[in-house]
Amino acid sequence: MSSSSSDVLLPVDSSIKPPVFLHLGDTEPLSGVCVLDVTLPFGKTVNVEEISFKNHYTASVSVRLLMMGPPSQWVTAVRDLPLMENPHTEGGSQDYCCIHRTQMQVDPDHVISVRLILKQPSSTWRSFSLEDIRILPHKQQDPEKEVSDWLSDLTLADQHTDLEGLPPPQSVSSSLQQMFALTEVMMQSNETTASIGRFHVDGCYDINLLSLL
Known part of the structure; x- marks a missing residue:
């Protein structure tokens, strides 16, 4: 009692x-x-x-x-x-x-x-x-979530992320490298002391790069 x-x-x-x-x-x-x-x-x-x-x-x-x-x-x-x-x-x-x-x-x-x-x-x-x-x-209380439970939920969420429609990672990486190279060329084109010779490869010049200078 x-x-x-x-x-x-x-x-x-x-x-x-x-x-x-x-x-x-x-x-x-x-x-x-x-x-x-x-x-x-x-x-x-x-x-x-x-x-x-x-x-x-x-x-x-x-x-x-x-x-x-x-x-x-x-x-x-x-x-x-x-x-x-x-x-x-x-x-x-x-x-x-x-x-x-x-x-x-x-x-x-x-x-x-x-x-x-x-x-x-x-x-x-x-x-x-x-x-x-x-x-x-009688009322049963909801058990408190452990930290491991929250981490598990995050892992499951990552596993179910919809990647459909995105370009392949290799293609994105290649495009970024080309963009960085082109940016460097654009910056050098504004410098009067820039040396054209720095763009030659195996004794030849890239016609696309020469047109930007």
Whole structure:
């Protein structure tokens, strides 16, 4: 049992059926056992984070969950959790409480219905129950990405880069070299002291270069 964190979670829409008090026989007095059924949204299952409530003179509570199958079956998630320090005294009789999923014997996932079994063995109290019952859903947080994950994403993005329509790298390199050579020639053409002889190759001149001088 722990303090409730319902202020940070939105409860699941649910309805509570009228309490059923068990008798020992047709003419016997009450047995000190009460059953509360909490109905969850029809056609949906719930992963339970916690069950919160306010106690009203209930000594202990057990939690049974109807979980989706196949086949659907009732399982005991919590058995006889004490809510009062002593059934014959008022300690804990009106406390706000919650039962977290970590306190349950099974993972409370894919739950269809919740049954609370209340017990009060003391005859000191005329009635006992639980009030303001709320079923709070479990939320799984997205795991943080590791640095390796980001690097992997970048690698995949590079692998899927569309290179269709681009010229071959060898052709681009050759064109750049020719452009650099032509630029140098243009710059030298503006210098009056430029020597034509520097452009000869194997004793010959390139007619294209001579036309630029």
